[in-house]
Amino acid sequence: MESIHLNVRSHRKRPHSSTTEPKTVQWLLIGAAMAYLTLFLMIPLGTVFYQALEKGVGVYLAAITDPDALSAIRLTLLTAMIAVPANLVFGIAASWAIAKFDFKGKNLLITLIDLPFSVSPVISGLIFVLLFGLQGWFGPWLQEHDLEVIFAVPGIVLATVFVTFPFVARELIPLMQEQGSEEEEAAIVLGASGWKTFFWVTLPNMKWGLLYGVILCNARAMGEFGAVSVVSGHIRGSTNTMPLHVEILYNEYNFAAAFAMASLLAMLALVTLVLKKIIEWKTARDLSLLDDAETAVEENG
């Protein structure tokens, strides 16, 4: 179904001879673009897997089943399992407030939500050291109560939540603004409760955008390096996430193990890209189905 639609679209868009370049020029430009992408994307990606498997599958498996590696994997999963749902709930609340209602300071709120994106990862980490470190705002209090945030798991989780904060909200806000609120208004007027309206009308409408935001948020949560590096203290087997473990192994010249660990993260990135592409196809299909339905209504009406 979707391939037909895409073909129709591309056929309509195909430029005429007066508005395109000669074939040779086209292939030259395509060649230059591909050379650039090969050099900067494909070779670095390929290198990760090549280096990971160069010493053989045995070394690879040993590297990723090493106790320190497993504890790094566990900590990375734990961090993502906290950061993603927390930012998901926030993203839904923020997009509901911003897309469905008008209020003063809305643009400021949107700008503030984007703030963590414009901050260097290292500064994101620094902020939490200033807050919870020994010389920080809450440092003395935490020490009195024997609580550890910096150089411990809570710091890693906090820094990750901060860094991945905007992802879901930023996907949902424009999507929900575009969809408007007629459907929800209809449901409320017909007597549905607020939660019922949300679960039966809003959620199905925003499911792809939501999923997209979650996937991006998750990829960043699992892969974040700079911010987590500042707050972790690099304690092996206890405050090491996967990216930090990669760094430690690499700095110990244990390249095969470092790349083995890195290959797991690279696979995560590839899965993220595939899911993203699938979601784009689904959204395009939903949109074209909607277009078809609207044309049908117009023709019959």
Added chain:
Amino acid sequence: MGLRKKNVLPGFGLSLGYTVFYLSLVVLIPFAALFSRTAQMSFMEFWDTISSPRVVASFWLSLYTSLSAASLNAVMGLLVAWVLVRYHFPLKTLVDALVDLPFALPTAVAGISLTTLYSVNGPLGKHLARWGIEVAYTPLGIIVALTFIGLPFVVRTLQPVLEDLDVEIEEAAASLGASRMKSLLYVVFPNLLPALLTGFALSFARAFGEYGSVVFISGNMPMRTEICPLLIMTKLEQFDYIGATAIAVVMLLVSFMMLFTINLLGWWSRKRTSSAA
């Protein structure tokens, strides 16, 4: 916070309340800590830190490597976006999907991969070394890493604009006797310019704060290949919180200026497209 018109939807108080609460908890209060720390230091302390030769060198390094990477990405990103939107070739969908790789690949992974490739014994580095070009552990290596990181921005901001660009205006230019080169330069390019600059600015902003991919390939030599974020890290490791904060504040000012520029460019871009329609 009054509602502009009657709104039948419920949940305004709850959703906005939670949004503001969570935003304050995760973003605003932590930021306040940074600024209060800055307010505690005297101007002389602040100035002494940021005007020391090592810090100034790192600022210039961060600035020119980020600018170089963003410029390379602007030129090549324009080419990639053009090729992806206008031409047909095998595996185009796959290539298009791969453009997002730097968004999805953890920066540390990119860092060790690029370092291995470009070190003097590496698969690419050893060939370049024969020509006397060293990449790893030089500013050139930093540019390579920052180019990787910023690659998707220009492509992704240009693609939608190129797709929406009406081929009819090119037809009009051609039928009025403009050569292909002329119509590309005077008709197509001005329409792409706001998006191109936005992509450039986004790419620069990302590069300026980048840490993970650079820290491996740069070699981290003070005065030579030490970027700003790394210097913050070094100061923190020496428990020099004031020094770290002072550098962070200057970096944040640069980031906010970029954010402002990007918003301005977005506004220009929207104005342009709406007046063209």
